[in-house]
Amino acid sequence: MRTEKTIMRVFAVVAILIVVYACVEPDELAETNFNEWLSGGSQTIFDNGARAFSSPFPSLTAARAIVHGIGDGAFEQTFVTAPSLINPGLGPVYNNVSCTSCHINDGRGKPPAGNEQLSSLLIRLSIPGTDDHGGPNPVPGFGGQLQPRGVYGILAEASVKITYNEQSYQFTDGDAYSLRFPTYTFENPYMPLPPDVMYSPRIAPPVFGLGLLEAIDESDILANADPNDNNADGISGKPNYAWNEVEGRKTLGRFGWKAANPSILQQSASAYSEDIGITNFVFPRESAFGQGQYDGKNKTIEVSDSILTSVAFYIRSLAVPARRNADNAIVQAGKQLFVDGKCSACHVPRFRTKTDVAFPEISNQIIFPYTDLLVHDMGTNLADNRPDFDANGQEWRTSPLWGIGLTRIVNGHQNFLHDGRARTLLEAIMWHGGEAEESKEFVRNLSKTDRDAIIKFLESL
């Protein structure tokens, strides 16, 4: 009887193992222990339509889902001129009226076409020198950002005109391509801009997946930094330490085009303040403080602490869309080219997020953001020549590439880079310079088939 029981037990275990393993689908990416389809780890969603960037984490607790929902509602609220029973406090000068009017569908903005006004593109301003915290030195009368709109009766700071100059180039195989060089003109400034003003145009970036980027351990980011290029690969990579308003000290910057913003909370708070003119506990002073447009009236906090933290949480808990066609042969060939061309040296494919016991949803996830969150010299053609904390006038943060293939369906355009000058993914590649010069030349030398493969790979992200 004892042996029969043992046989029975052994069989039971073996049977379970066989049953379980017989159902495991063969993994197309079997050489790895992770699933490249799941760009956001377990916080990946399967939606490749217009709302691909707008879903909450699939495994949020019910309580957190409610906070996410409150933040979602607040993200869409339109602010109006005070006094008003609903959403007062717009301006007095501002860039836009709500979060969503720049981050349409939680996605990417684009430069204005024709005579359109600036909407999802803003201009940062400074003069030489630094402020008290080592950041950009604000322009007297304008501050650190140009607000091209004012509420009724208030002077806008200036309007912006963008013109483009096309330049033609050739790939090595003789195929032509063209890049458009933007020129920015400030028209009708309400007072003269100083002659040494520096400006930096910035497109509203997508806001999904940022919670996972915030959850990457600082040491994992610094592990890729090589500011003096000690390994002599031509690629440095520098952390940008920026002023953390909440902590009152400089901390590692992760967000924004120059990684000059250390947290999602601060990013959201500064957008409320600078972009909409809505004061909050992080930035309690009107953006127009000290300027003629400031009326001294808006002394209260215009967005409550709970709404601000809900909006920050909303952004923190937006899921990442899954990849499409990751097993397609052309996509895989493109991925190999992406690695061969050393694109992946800065657009680092994979990170594991740290453990945060207070927020298990973002903890210990294998994610595929394709960024190192460091700043790199991108050459003179892309330079804004405006330092931002430790990032100099030629340095930009490596942009995350996850979800980039869904830009067309979510935002209806293909404008990339910090000011949206690139009109296709291929143009965006061909704008790379500086530390990425070699990678760009690699792509320039590719055949049409291989160029298409690398684009197909990017579109699968």
Next chain:
Amino acid sequence: MKATYIKFLLTSVAVLVFTACDDNNEGGSAVNTTLNSDIINDFSNNLPVVVYGELFTKTSLLYDQVGALNDGATDAELAAARTTWKEARKAWEHSEAFLFGPVSTKSIDPRIDTWPVNFTDLDAQLASTNAFSADYIDGLDDALKGFHPIEYLIFGKDGNKAAADLTPRQKEYLTALALNLKTLTEDLKSFWDKSVTTSYYHDFTNAGAGSTVYETQKSAFEEMVNAMMGICDEVGNGKIMEPYEAKDPELEESPFSQNSFVDFKNNITGVQDVYLGKYTTDGKGLEDLVKAYNLQLDNEIKAKLSAAINSFDAFTVPFGQAITTESVKIQNTIDACNALHNTLEQSLLPFVQQHSK
């Protein structure tokens, strides 16, 4: 004894292996690309083409009517404009069941339908001597144009404005706003114009057949169902829930025309239209796909659609009052919208994903 055991156990393992791996369920994953193509085509031709067409017709009429409100305008003429506003609103609210594509990516939605209105700046505009040219209006903030400032001007704060109360400046502003609305809805119509080969109509109808936006028919189906879910969520948890929870009628959309319940009902009716492939003309809809494989799901979706649509008929007072005096009915509508949303999300979405590629 042992041999019997072993045989029995081996057999059980084999049975388990085969059954555990049999993920071919009763319906299979049959994909009828011809039917799917018909559904996408009929949706496009029967919904966006017709609804945006109607929207443009009504906003054009509204522009003509408010433009004709001269010094001797009668209350009947103003009432006619109000009726047209409501008719335009009907088309727009139906279209919110398919709020994807250019209406969203080209920011037409916020320019047409932003709430709240910026009354402080609106009053200042009316008191000014600014010329309300088309370009000037186009450059104004979203909270100063579109349906709701027009609503405020033609209905008045309490919904009982007399034609004689319209000031000359209000008429000027109103006419300029109506022109702006007409222009934007003309854009919407043109995005779905099938005679223009580069229009979004072709991006959508060529799904899975060369479209650069919709590489597969499945992605077009997902777009449709996600949009249906989106408006259920928006109505239940946004438009109704927010004023209800805050007990604040100021948060209500369309308060001046007291048109909110009609708006909500048109939103959910729009969801039904997309499901059926029918606004005025009937065609192939998602309904036909569901009916072919899962009658029970079809019945469930239709029952939940009816429950949600009918829930708005129970009220005896306008929405702004009902949020305080008819709480049970309000909660009913929220629950009905959420129930519909959940069926769409948990049953219809996986169903269309299974039956398309």
